[in-house]
Amino acid sequence: MKAWRVHENGEPGAVMRLETVPDPSPGPGEVLLRVLAAGVNFPDALLCRGQYQTRPPLPFTPGVELCGEVVALGEGAEEGPGRPAVGERVIGPAALPGGAFAEYAVVPAAGVLPAPAALDDAEAAALHIGYQTGWFGLHRRAALRPGETLLVHAAAGGVGSAAVQLGKAAGATVIGVVGGPGKARTARDLGADIVVDRRAEDFVAVVKEATSGRGANVVYDPVGGDAYTKSTKCVGFEGRIVVVGFAGGTVPAPALNHALVKNYSILGLHWGLYTTHDPVAVRHAHDELTHLAAEGLVKPLVSERVPLTGAADAVRRVSDGATVGRVVVIP
Numbered sequence: 662m663k664a665w666r667v668h669e670n671g672e673p674g675a676v677m678r679l680e681t682v683p684d685p686s687p688g689p690g691e692v693l694l695r696v697l698a699a700g701v702n703f704p705d706a707l708l709c710r711g712q713y714q715t716r717p718p719l720p721f722t723p724g725v726e727l728c729g730e731v732v733a734l735g736e737g738a739e740e741g742p743g744r745p746a747v748g749e750r751v752i753g754p755a756a757l758p759g760g761a762f763a764e765y766a767v768v769p770a771a772g773v774l775p776a777p778a779a780l781d782d783a784e785a786a787a788l789h790i791g792y793q794t795g796w797f798g799l800h801r802r803a804a805l806r807p808g809e810t811l812l813v814h815a816a817a818g819g820v821g822s823a824a825v826q827l828g829k830a831a832g833a834t835v836i837g838v839v840g841g842p843g844k845a846r847t848a849r850d851l852g853a854d855i856v857v858d859r860r861a862e863d864f865v866a867v868v869k870e871a872t873s874g875r876g877a878n879v880v881y882d883p884v885g886g887d888a889y890t891k892s893t894k895c896v897g898f899e900g901r902i903v904v905v906g907f908a909g910g911t912v913p914a915p916a917l918n919h920a921l922v923k924n925y926s927i928l929g930l931h932w933g934l935y936t937t938h939d940p941v942a943v944r945h946a947h948d949e950l951t952h953l954a955a956e957g958l959v960k961p962l963v964s965e966r967v968p969l970t971g972a973a974d975a976v977r978r979v980s981d982g983a984t985v986g987r988v989v990v991i992p
């Protein structure tokens with residue numbers, strides 16, 4: 662089969678190579694999937710550079726989420742919680758080093774979930790990491806309530822666009838921060854009530870004005886750096902800041918005295934840990950997301966569908982912040 666592989670760490674455009682490799686076969690408890698669609702995520706670039714929180718052995722195939730058709734089951738795989746069956750359309754996280762930017766991928770049966778019927782292959786792949794992260798961040802970690810104000814950074818991006826839709830579905834007023842007028846249009850189309858172009862406006866002033874000085878109840882921050890630091894200036898009493906990522910490249914150092922005097926919480930979020938610590942909650946979140954998709958209350962924004970040959974360029978563009986929603990690779 663054809664698969665992208667990384668033999669040494671570096672910039673995605675330089676180190677990702679499209680190669681012909683033997684077809685994988687599923688071991689005990691695993692399923693073999695024909696990849697129908699694979700979402701491009703910011704962490705794909707970090708994985709290529711060797712800067713992600715996990716470092717798969719070299720060579721590895723990037724691509725961390727997919728929608729696929731089950732083509733074979735390893736021993737005992739049909740006993741997995743999702744009880745996958747040959748021919749079924751499923752979604753799930755890929756199991757690196759055997760990632761999703763390939764024609765086939767082997768994943769643990771325990772991780773696969775039924776693909777929502779309301780979504781096509783690309784949308785179904787994109788419903789996974791961004792929306793699960795949004796669900797756990799907003800509901801489990803921050804306990805977002807109807808009527809609260811939610812501030813979302815990188816609101817037109819992959820995880821940000823999911824948080825905007827999930828925030829609206831939860832009855833929050835959503836303020837989205839984006840870089841540039843094109844992304845501002847995207848965030849508005851996604852349903853954000855107020856959109857701030859961070860290149861032209863100060864989001865702190867906008868949040869204060871929109872909340873009559875009270876500040877945002879919940880901040881969803883996949884960017885870090887200044888986005889985090891300035892958020893502490895406009896988070897409200899008993900507000901919750903969900904630390905989702907550092908796409909801006911800077912890991913902020915929080916001032917705990919400031920958290921104390923303003924009574925706000927700083928909540929770390931690593932969604933992947935829930936797949937092992939609480940898989941029942943992951944399945945529950947998937948069922949809720951499937952329901953919201955069926956109701957038309959969430960719909961992943963797939964901005965581009967690129968062929969397998971376009972994966973390395975797509976990873977580079979996502980890493981450069983040049984994309985909106987999800988770019989999806991269709992092998």
Ligand SMILES: NC(=O)c1ccc[n+]([C@@H]2O[C@H](COP(=O)([O-])OP(=O)(O)OC[C@H]3O[C@@H](n4cnc5c(N)ncnc54)[C@H](OP(=O)(O)O)[C@@H]3O)[C@@H](O)[C@H]2O)c1
Nearest residue numbers: 702703818819820839840883906907908909930931932982
């Ligand atoms: N905690 C978790 O469990 C979890 C799960 C999934 C993803 N993440 C993290 O969430 C973040 C977003 O991932 P994603 O795949 O959805 O990517 P993405 O949001 O589609 O892309 C990153 C966005 O960050 C913004 N940005 C701000 N400064 C940037 C800079 N210097 N360089 C590049 N982008 C910059 C850009 O939006 P604007 O131009 O609009 O600002 C850009 O579009 C990543 O840090 C990822 O690691 C965390």
